[in-house]
Amino acid sequence: MDLNKVDLNLLLVFNQLVIERRVSRVAESLGISQPAVSNALNRLRKLLNDDLFLRTSHGMEPTPRALQLAEPIAYAIDTIKSALSQESVFEPATSTRSFTIAATDIGEIYFLPPLLNRLAEMAPGVTLSTIRHNPANLKDDMESGRADFAIGLLPQLQGSFFRQRLFRQRFVCVFRNQHPLAKRKIVSKEDFYSAKHAVVVLHGTGHGEIDKLIDGKGAERRIQLSVPHFVAMGHILQETDLIATLPERLAKRLEGPFKLTCVPHPVKLPDHSIDLFWHAKLHRDPANQWLRRLLFELFTV
Structure with a gap:
């Protein structure tokens, strides 16, 4: 068999299955999910053309082929662990990691x-x-x-x-100190949706769900500017009458340097x-x- 085709992580799953005999215990021991364990077992079955473990009332019982492989695989894993154990200490004061x-x-x-x-x-x-x-x-x-x-x-x-x-993380409504809304202690929903907005469209994170909640139920913002990042938002809000919905911790960092005002968001939004x-x-x-x-x-x- 070509070892280049063998993912050594599969052997870790195999070895732990021999020891634990239950997928849930293997997942817990290796710090992975149960579906990940099952997927690894399926890959090994195809690779070795054998069932390897059969589900019974007593757990996952190894086949004769699995028993034949158990000892040499365990020995190989122990050898690798022993070789790597010398690198198991991290010294932050001297590290160049x-x-x-x-x-x-x-x-x-x-x-x-x-x-x-x-x-x-x-x-x-x-x-x-x-x-x-x-x-x-x-x-x-x-x-x-x-x-x-x-x-x-x-x-x-x-x-x-x-x-x-x-x-x-909470979300707040942010605008410049000289914005007409800055004179009000509370920004209403009507004020919020009547204003012009700058929004951050951030793919690959959960922030899109916040936009859906804000623009749902028939209410939509008057979006004048969309940007793919937060980094310019302080400069934009400082120089315009646009308002924005921002994470509170970012808003607090921008508030002083860019002379911005942060108020509670008029739309009920969940913490994230x-x-x-x-x-x-x-x-x-x-x-x-x-x-x-x-x-x-x-x-x-």
Whole structure:
């Protein structure tokens, strides 16, 4: 058999099935979903042309072929683990590790300054880079290791991904201090829908659901400007009478520098969870674990 055709992750699933005999326990042990375990088993069955495990009242019973493979596969996995164990310690003070985070520009504005300041204190040799959330490629980027983490509202990351909530995000209505609406303590729905709007159309995240709620039930905004990112929104709102719906934490960062006013949103909108995501294969990686803890410490509320 050509080893180039064998995904070694499948052997990890096989070995754990020999030990656990139940798909649910294997999923829990490996930090992946039950469908991912079943998919791996189906791939192995096709690859080896054998059922390997049969479902019984006592769990998944191995076939004679599976029993024949169990010992050499277990030995191979133990050998690899032993070889890699010498690399299992992460020393932030001396590390030159580079991490890549998939984030929007709002994520860069909110997360990067405090994170970089903390890294300068604790891990001066560690570097960061970011890539954009691309709905077509994000899963592949995470699975391949091109991205170590993703941050945001990302409902498409399911299955073999872990997630940890950082905080709940509210949305607010934002406009410049000299806007006619700034004189009012409360912006009504009528005021909101009568005004001209700048909107951010952000593909690949959950923000599109907010737009659907705002423009639903027969009410639609008077949209004068649509942009694909948040980064210019402060400049745009500062110089025009447009208003915008923005995540509250971004709005608070823009409020002072751009002389903006933030008010409660007149449309009842749900809070959204902003989560940190990482792939199962990095779940036990010491460097990944260290940066996760740092992110939780800085941003979990």
